[in-house]
Amino acid sequence: MNRNIRKLAVATVIMLALAIVAACGGSDSAAPEQETGPVTLHVLTFNDYIPEDLAAEFKKKTGNDLEISYITSNEDGIAKITAAAPGTYDIVFLTSPFTQGLIAAGKVEPLDASKIPNLANLYPEASEVAYDPGNAHSIPYSWGTTGICYREDLVGDTVIDSWADLLTPDEALKGKITMLDEDRWLLEPALKLLGFSLNTTDPAELQQAVDLSIAAKATLLGYDAETFYSKLVSGEAVAVQGWDGWCNYGTAEDPRIKFVIPKEGSDLFVDTLVIPKGSTRMEATHQFMNFILETQNGQWVAENILYKVPNKGAMDALDPALLEQFPNMAIPPNLLLQQEALEDLGEGHAAFAEAASKVKAG
Numbered sequence: 001m002n003r004n005i006r007k008l009a010v011a012t013v014i015m016l017a018l019a020i021v022a023a024c025g026g027s028d029s030a031a032p033e034q035e036t037g038p039v040t041l042h043v044l045t046f047n048d049y050i051p052e053d054l055a056a057e058f059k060k061k062t063g064n065d066l067e068i069s070y071i072t073s074n075e076d077g078i079a080k081i082t083a084a085a086p087g088t089y090d091i092v093f094l095t096s097p098f099t100q101g102l103i104a105a106g107k108v109e110p111l112d113a114s115k116i117p118n119l120a121n122l123y124p125e126a127s128e129v130a131y132d133p134g135n136a137h138s139i140p141y142s143w144g145t146t147g148i149c150y151r152e153d154l155v156g157d158t159v160i161d162s163w164a165d166l167l168t169p170d171e172a173l174k175g176k177i178t179m180l181d182e183d184r185w186l187l188e189p190a191l192k193l194l195g196f197s198l199n200t201t202d203p204a205e206l207q208q209a210v211d212l213s214i215a216a217k218a219t220l221l222g223y224d225a226e227t228f229y230s231k232l233v234s235g236e237a238v239a240v241q242g243w244d245g246w247c248n249y250g251t252a253e254d255p256r257i258k259f260v261i262p263k264e265g266s267d268l269f270v271d272t273l274v275i276p277k278g279s280t281r282m283e284a285t286h287q288f289m290n291f292i293l294e295t296q297n298g299q300w301v302a303e304n305i306l307y308k309v310p311n312k313g314a315m316d317a318l319d320p321a322l323l324e325q326f327p328n329m330a331i332p333p334n335l336l337l338q339q340e341a342l343e344d345l346g347e348g349h350a351a352f353a354e355a356a357s358k359v360k361a362g
Contacts (some may be wrong), residue, residue: 001073032087032280039066041342044077045093051300054274058291060182064284074098081107084104086278090285096270099138100131100344108137109275118293125333129270130341138272139289142245142307145268145331145339146185147261148240151232151246151254163189163262166241167216174219176238178231181223183356185267187213189241192264199342201348204356212362221336223360232257244328245307251326252306259328261339268339270310310334 011222038283047070051057055066065074071077074095082087094102094253102108113119119135132138155174156164166189167178180186184198192200200206221237229250231237247259273292291297298314301307303322308329309315345352 019280028062032278034282035280038063038065041069041090041281041284042088043068043091043093043288044071044080045069045091046071049093049301051297051304053327054297056146058288061291062284062287064287066288068102074216078102081276086276087280090279090281091288092274092276093141093361094272094274095332095343096129096131096272097344099270099272099274101275101357102138102274103132104344104346105275107278109277109282109285110137111135111275111284111289115283116290118290118294120270121293121295121298121311121313123310123312123333125337127269128337131343132272138274139309140272141292142301142305142309143265143268143270143336144244144307145242145261146180146188146243147247147259147334148239148267149232149242149250149257149259151235151237151256152258154235154238154255160239160260161263163193165239165263167193167212167333169219169239173239176221176236177219177240178228178237179216179222179241180223180225180228181360182225183353185225185241186223187352187358188267188285189213189262190216192262192266195264198267199343199345201345203351206351210355210362213359217359217362229257244331245305245310247328248306250328253326261331262336266339268336268341271307273282278333288311 012233012308025138034198035145043063043066050058055068058064058066061348071080077092077094078098080091090156092327096255111197116139119280122140127134146161148165158170158173166179169177179189188198190212191200194208194212196205196209218316223232224240228240228242232240232250233253247257248256273289275282279285293311295311295317298309299317300313302309306326308331310333
């Protein structure tokens with residue numbers, strides 16, 4: 001997930017996906033006529049999320065052009081492809097629960113793996129993702145998890161290794177903790193500490209998570225989904241709930257900032273590329289996906305966004321000094337896949353959103 005965008009509010013995805021189905025009358029089985037010769041692909045992506053020379057390099061390799069438009073969030077991306085006529089956009093970058101929602105709504109094209117030989121560059125675990133098993137409709141671009149980011153020099157004798165360190169903190173940490181206020185992550189510490197699924201929509205389980213989260217508010221510095229790593233740098237906060245890549249932005253400024261996945265476990269999110277239904281440039285879209293999976297492009301992502309990538313060749317090509325500076329980038333895929341994948345909640349989104357609202361209002 002890009003550092004310059006507001007993080008995903010996954011609870012809205014099912015409503016947006018259903019809106020697409022309602023507006024378009026469901027999935028259209030008629031294949032659109034395909035364009036031939038050099039084409040221009042229309043790409044939707046996040047700001048600062050692709051190399052500046054990507055279009056020029058793609059043109060050099062394939063003869064096809066790129067017209068790149070930018071989105072500020074996953075919701076923005078969904079809204080744009082919902083409002084546009086089929087075939088307007090050829091490639092869209094989205095985070096995995098949104099991808100899952102579009103797949104369920106029949107609004108993305110299936111991939112032809114034979115036209116994407118660079119799928120072989122991915123870790124085997126990258127095809128085991130719950131939102132799109134076998135990468136049948138999407139390819140992964142980057143992936144990560146959430147944990148506790150902390151100043152090792154300011155936490156005293158506290159061993160940071162549990163969500164309890166944020167929810168029921170030691171006296172030395174009280175008033176110096178921030179947590180994320182995005183719906184799915186707002187309840188994550190409590191759900192994991194209680195042993196519940198991050199994708200639960202069970203009212204009783206959600207209420208227990210709400211009660212624990214509200215009780216924890218008295219010991220927080222506040223909720224922060226934008227500047228939490230800066231608060232660690234300044235020393236205003238000593239421990240925060242945060243995304244692993246964003247923790248790295250703090251570590252880049254102060255190496256005493258560390259990251260840990262709590263022992264109760266955490267989440268898995270994946271940024272993906274999909275082809276919206278109705279593309280008339282399918283040959284070139286597959287060329288683009290294959291191009292994105294080249295080692296040097298995955299390496300750029302890891303080095304510039306500071307998120308792990310599921311591209312094994314890219315990770316193997318990284319300077320060991322980078323992994324030493326940012327240890328969470330060296331989290332192996334098997335450990336990452338042990339974390340619980342965030343999923344589209346379907347009809348249960350309302351119950352989850354209501355629970356998160358109770359915490360914010362409590």
